[in-house]
Amino acid sequence: MIKKLLPFIRLTRLDKPIGIMLLLLPVLWAIWLSTAGNPDLNILLVFVVGTCVMRSAGCVINDLADRKLDGRVKRTTNRPMPTGDISVLQASSTFFILSVMALLLVIQTNNLTILLSIPAIILAVTYPYMKRITYLPQLHLGITFAWAIPMVFAAHLSTVNNLAWLVFLTTVLWTLIYDTQYAMVDKDDDIKIGIKSTAILFGDSVRLIIALLQILMIIGLVLIAYSAHLDWHFGAAIGITILVFFYQNYLTRTFSRTAYFAAFKSNGWVGLIIFLGIDLSYRLG
Numbered sequence: 075m076i077k078k079l080l081p082f083i084r085l086t087r088l089d090k091p092i093g094i095m096l097l098l099l100p101v102l103w104a105i106w107l108s109t110a111g112n113p114d115l116n117i118l119l120v121f122v123v124g125t126c127v128m129r130s131a132g133c134v135i136n137d138l139a140d141r142k143l144d145g146r147v148k149r150t151t152n153r154p155m156p157t158g159d160i161s162v163l164q165a166s167s168t169f170f171i172l173s174v175m176a177l178l179l180v181i182q183t184n185n186l187t188i189l190l191s192i193p194a195i196i197l198a199v200t201y202p203y204m205k206r207i208t209y210l211p212q213l214h215l216g217i218t219f220a221w222a223i224p225m226v227f228a229a230h231l232s233t234v235n236n237l238a239w240l241v242f243l244t245t246v247l248w249t250l251i252y253d254t255q256y257a258m259v260d261k262d263d264d265i266k267i268g269i270k271s272t273a274i275l276f277g278d279s280v281r282l283i284i285a286l287l288q289i290l291m292i293i294g295l296v297l298i299a300y301s302a303h304l305d306w307h308f309g310a311a312i313g314i315t316i317l318v319f320f321y322q323n324y325l326t327r328t329f330s331r332t333a334y335f336a337a338f339k340s341n342g343w344v345g346l347i348i349f350l351g352i353d354l355s356y357r358l359g
Contacts, residue, residue: 094125138165211271212254223238248345255337281329308355
């Protein structure tokens with residue numbers, strides 16, 4: 075039984091928790107910020123489970139779209155569709171089931187949140203095709219990932235305020251940073267098969283542009299601190315985040331695949347540090 079489930083675990087990336095972390099942590103930022111650290115437990119459950127479900131659904135639709143390309147990229151050759159472990163019908167059925175689960179979760183919220191879920195679905199379904207038509211698929215992914223932020227604020231406050239959009243923009247910047255680092259792992263293969271990415275667009279200036287995006291993200295975090303009246307705990311989190319960014323740029327000085335993948339994975343710490351800064355500001359401030 076477990077052996078039969080393994081291809082579906084790989085298809086939905088449940089074996090790679092870093093992806094869930096990168097999507098879930100900004101959602102937790104928004105949940106804490108929209109409630110001053112005192113979230114509604116039902117809404118918390120809806121968004122935690124919903125984030126995991128939608129992340130898996132996004133991975134499935136991505137593999138469906140890329141099933142003829144993944145076998146030509148070193149990092150993705152062993153995905154279950156190129157290897158034949160999962161059929162198109164099985165993947166499509168999995169996506170349908172996950173989508174229904176997400177729908178059942180979102181209808182537990184209010185009308186504004188349900189309305190905001192419509193562009194969320196459109197963004198998730200269209201993302202896999204962006205790499206064919208634009209060198210900015212990472213920007214599209216950033217908007218897709220960050221769209222949960224206004225949904226969280228809508229669920230808690232029945233409105234989307236300025237703080238929500240500030241967190242949204244900061245999350246978009248962060249996604250641009252780490253997904254460009256991730257794209258550097260596949261850059262050579264992507265050039266060969268005609269896939270576009272910011273890693274290719276930025277060229278030899280990729281480290282400089284990532285550093286500039288990191289500076290913009292830090293500015294975004296400072297503005298969040300000011301807008302949400304967060305104390306020194308969050309300031310300390312910003313300081314540690316700056317150190318992690320310095321570490322990332324030190325790692326990637328070699329431009330190697332392994333260095334960029336290590337830099338990408340360290341972003342899990344960035345998200346966690348920021349969340350802890352928010353939580354401690356509300357609990358101990």
